[in-house]
Amino acid sequence: MTSGSTPPAGPAGSAAARSVTVRVPAKVNVQLAVGPPRPDGFHDLANVFLAVGLYDEVTATAADELRVTVSGPDAAAVPTDTSNLAARAAQLLAARHGREPHVHLHIAKDIPVAGGMAGGSADGAGALLACDALWGTRTGTDELLRICAELGSDVPFSLVGGAALGRGRGEQLTALAAKGPLYWVFAVADGGLSTPEVYGEFDRLAADRAVPDPDPSPAVLDALGSGDPTALAAALAAIAGGNDLQPAALSLRPSLAGTLAAGTAAGALAALVSGSGPTCAFLAPDEPAATEIATALETSGTCRKARVAQAPAPGASVVS
Ligand SMILES: C[C@@](CO)(OP(=O)(O)O)[C@H](O)COP(=O)(O)OP(=O)(O)OC[C@H]1O[C@@H](n2ccc(N)nc2=O)[C@H](O)[C@@H]1O
Numbered sequence: 001m002t003s004g005s006t007p008p009a010g011p012a013g014s015a016a017a018r019s020v021t022v023r024v025p026a027k028v029n030v031q032l033a034v035g036p037p038r039p040d041g042f043h044d045l046a047n048v049f050l051a052v053g054l055y056d057e058v059t060a061t062a063a064d065e066l067r068v069t070v071s072g073p074d075a076a077a078v079p080t081d082t083s084n085l086a087a088r089a090a091q092l093l094a095a096r097h098g099r100e101p102h103v104h105l106h107i108a109k110d111i112p113v114a115g116g117m118a119g120g121s122a123d124g125a126g127a128l129l130a131c132d133a134l135w136g137t138r139t140g141t142d143e144l145l146r147i148c149a150e151l152g153s154d155v156p157f158s159l160v161g162g163a164a165l166g167r168g169r170g171e172q173l174t175a176l177a178a179k180g181p182l183y184w185v186f187a188v189a190d191g192g193l194s195t196p197e198v199y200g201e202f203d204r205l206a207a208d209r210a211v212p213d214p215d216p217s218p219a220v221l222d223a224l225g226s227g228d229p230t231a232l233a234a235a236l237a238a239i240a241g242g243n244d245l246q247p248a249a250l251s252l253r254p255s256l257a258g259t260l261a262a263g264t265a266a267g268a269l270a271a272l273v274s275g276s277g278p279t280c281a282f283l284a285p286d287e288p289a290a291t292e293i294a295t296a297l298e299t300s301g302t303c304r305k306a307r308v309a310q311a312p313a314p315g316a317s318v319v320s
C-alpha cells in the first residue's frame, strides 16, 4: 500500500477514524411556557432549556449496514429499529451527502427513557455528530441544526447544550447566559409518559380558557444568568412553578404529586416536573443538600431512583 492510500493516523473524528464516540447531555426545562395548539399540531413555546450533567454516549463504528445497539439499565425500553432517533439521524445525514447510512450506532444509555429529559433527542444529536466525524462529511453547524430540527423539536438544543431559549416549537434557539454550578436532583419514575399525550392533556385541560402566547419570565432569565439558586426558585414560584405541562403530567400521573412533596420536604428550593415528565426535578441550594434530597427521595418510595446532576452542561461533544 502506498502512503497515499494508507489512512493517516489521526485523532478520532478525522476521516481516518473507524469509531467515534460522542457524549450528549440530558436537559431540564427551567421554564416551559406553552401556547395554544398550532394548525400543524405543535404548540408554540417559550422553552428555557438547561443542559444537565447526565449523559448518553453514542459510538459510531464503520459497518456494512445500519445497526443500532443499546446498553444500560433501561436498554430494553429503547427501540433498535429505524424509529430510534440515532438511526434516523444517520439516515438524514447520509441522504444529505448522497451516501448509504451504513454505520453501527451503539448507545450507552444513562438518561431516563421517556422521562422528559430528552434522551432520544440526545441520541439523535449525538449520532449526527458521531457519523459526521466518522464519515468525514464536515457538515456545517447551521446544516447540522437544520437536520436536528427535522429529527425533533428538542434535538437542536441537545446539540448545543448550555442554556438556551427555544421559540417556535422549541427548535429556534437563542443562547442564554447561565452561571453554574447549579445542583439538581432528578427523581426517576417507573415507566414513562408520552410527550404527545401530555400535550393532548394540556389542550384538554385548557379547552375552556384562552391560552396566552408563551413568553419567558425575565426574572427566571436573570436568575439563570446570576447562578443564584434561591433567586431562581423565587422566580419560578412567581410563575406557579414554571412548567405549563405540569398540570397535564400530574393529571395523567397523579402519584407525581407525592414525589414533588417528598423533594420539597427534603429541602429542595424548587420542585417541578421535567418537561412532559414523569421525571421530577428539584433545585438544591448546594451539593451536600442535593445528596441529602436524593437520599430522602430514594427512601420515600415515591420514585424508582434519584440522580444528582450539575448544570449547565456542555452540548454534544466528541470524546474519543
Ligand atoms: C415537552 C418537551 C419540552 O422540551 O420535551 P420532553 O419533556 O418531552 O422531553 C418538548 O416540547 C418535546 O419535544 P420533542 O420530544 O422533540 O417532540 P417532537 O418529537 O418534536 O414532537 C412530538 C409530539 O409532541 C407534540 N409537541 C412537541 C413539541 C411542541 N412544541 N408542541 C407539541 O405539541 C406534538 O404532538 C408532536 O407530534
Ligand SMILES: Nc1ncnc2c1ncn2[C@@H]1O[C@H](COP(=O)(O)OP(=O)(O)O)[C@@H](O)[C@H]1O
Pocket (backbone or CB within 6 Å): 077, 078, 079, 083, 084, 085, 086, 107, 112, 113, 114, 115, 116, 117, 118, 119, 120, 121, 123, 124, 192, 193, 195, 276, 277
Ligand atoms: N435513542 C432513543 N432513546 C430513547 N427513546 C427513543 C430513542 N429513539 C426513539 N425513542 C422513542 O422516543 C420515546 C421518548 O423517549 P425520550 O426521548 O427518552 O423521552 P422524552 O421525549 O420524554 O424526553 C421513547 O418512548 C422511544 O419510543
